[in-house]
Amino acid sequence: MKHLKRWWSAGGGLLHLTLLLSLAGLRVDLDLYLLLPPPTVLRDELLLLGGPASSAYALNPFSASGGWGRAGQLHPKGRELDPAAPPFIPRTRVDAWLVHSVAAGSADEAHGLLGAAAAASSAGGAGASVDGGSQAVGPLDAEEEEKAPVEPTAQVPDAGGCASEENEVLREKHEAVDHSSQREENEERVSAQKENSLQQNNEDENKVAEKPDWEGEKTTESRNERHLNGTDTSFSLEDLLQLLSSQPENSLEGISLGDTPLPGSISDGMNSSAHYHVNFSQAISQDVNLHEAILLCPNNTFRRNPTRTSQSQEPFLQLNSHTTNPEQTLPGTNSTGFLSPVNNHMRNLTSQDLLYDLDVNIFDEINLMSLATEDDFDPIDVSQLFDEPDSDSGLSLDSSHNSTSVTKSNSSHCVCEGATGYCTDHESSSHHDLEGAVGGDYPEPSKLCHMDHSDSGFHGDLTFQHIFHNHTYHLQPSAPESTSEPFSWPGRSQKIRSRYLEDTDRNLSRDERRAKALHIPFSVDEIVGMPVDSFNSMLSRYYLTDLQVSLIRDIRRRGKNKVAAQNCRKRKLDIILNLENDVCNLQAKKETLKRERTQCNKAINIMKQKLHDLYHDVFSRLRDDEGRPVNPNHYALQCTHDGSVLLVPKELGASGHKKETQKGKRK
């Protein structure tokens, strides 16, 4: 079992995926899925995928908050982590990486990746765990890159009796490392590295022999605990037997099925370098659409209206059911007893049922996620809460909580290690999601997908659910930064933590709390902000209960109305302000007009006065027939059309014609 465990340490992830795909039995039948890529591989993949870790964020078809973007954030000091640190890694993500590697590269290249991953996986015992890889931040410096392939061997514990096989294993590792390096450097350098690695292989092996057995055993056992206990198994015993029987090269010698059949058998098979090659080449040759399988499968699961045929749909569902359920199993769960019913159950399920179960479990998962964020993160508590296996130790998506997992992994409870990472990751991802929605950015619904789903009664990949849909509910900007919080919790009292969580909830709006309560897989911003077409397609694509749909529509209506009310009030205020401005302008205009009128009146009065003066001046000069001054009270002056002026008696004003004649005579 040491041998097997060490193998598991070196490349156990590979084994797991093999079974996974075989169980799914479907389009993807490769053995390389479960390989845990080393940080270098992840980084290489990031580069291959087109850019830095930050850009890789967009490459992740599943995650908006974690996933591959995190994968590139390898912790530079990852290898210095506690050897007991479990390789927490989102297995699906690892799968995707490997799938990508196989699909994109040649067999040798993929082989190199695989080997490099195995080598780094063994190095993971010293901290370069997959968890560290996924979390790891920043690119490794050149020196670390160089070291990475070498160190693993130093971490390989003494097998104590498998020297020959171990030689092959180590050689495979180093060769794989060289292949990995090939992609970055020229061939000459690679060949030189090969020689060096081979030389160092012997040295390392000597070191390995000197290594205390417990050091390697601790790491490997801690990992095996999860897998062997059913926390990370993706198949039933029955499937395992079928798989093994179908592959004669997979020897079961020395493996106690009753003990740890799963990784053991597979590890055994993988222990052979020949088998290693064979499997991988087969995987490559059979890798029809691994990439597509990974990338497109989500469309078949969580979408209500998948474009793919049901034929391809059902297998994937089965695959998911196999992958997630056991994966969520907490340590100590009897994988055999629990998986078999699952398989039987799954076989009897139709795609629709599976979808329904998926729906139920998705939100159960989210529920668990909520619990993870709201409650204590002690995995034991989680297990007690749900009273069923539910620990995906591989769901280490958020690198930001590396410290947490490290801290907890320092504990001697290897059983808790896996769950610790799980919980931490849940918390982290949850917090991250909570933050993620603050900006209001929502991923394109078409990009939202769900990889895994669990059988009813089992909470599946909560983290994936959160990641894929970014269904988070934004916090107030004033809320404490959740990114930093998870780091602090281990050292704080639970009261403070619960208070923080309460504050977090309190900062959520009513609809956000409602959505959270109903596990709406979308953020309020998404629901409210997305266009009508996207909204409708989202509702049709995702399998939501009527209650959820109703709530989503209400949220959208209220959100729209809220915005409308805000706009309305803003508009009203603008109108009021404009009216006030109008009032001011009108008042000013009124004052101006008043002044103008006053001036006009003054001018008029002046004119009147002048006219009056002129009038009297004219009369003072007028004389009647007798030479006496004309009385202005009895006579008036009239202007004719031709400009002449007539003196008209006021009494006879009506008969102006006579007076006009008379006056004309006088002049």
Place this chain on the structure above:
DNA sequence: AAGCGGTGTCATAGG
């Protein structure tokens, strides 16, 4: 404690 302003929500009308 009352008043006031801001905000969310509902009901309703209209486009």
Place this chain on the structure above:
DNA sequence: TTCCTATGACACCGC
């Protein structure tokens, strides 16, 4: 008919 927007009215909250 459905959806969206605008808006009055009301309730709630904080100051």
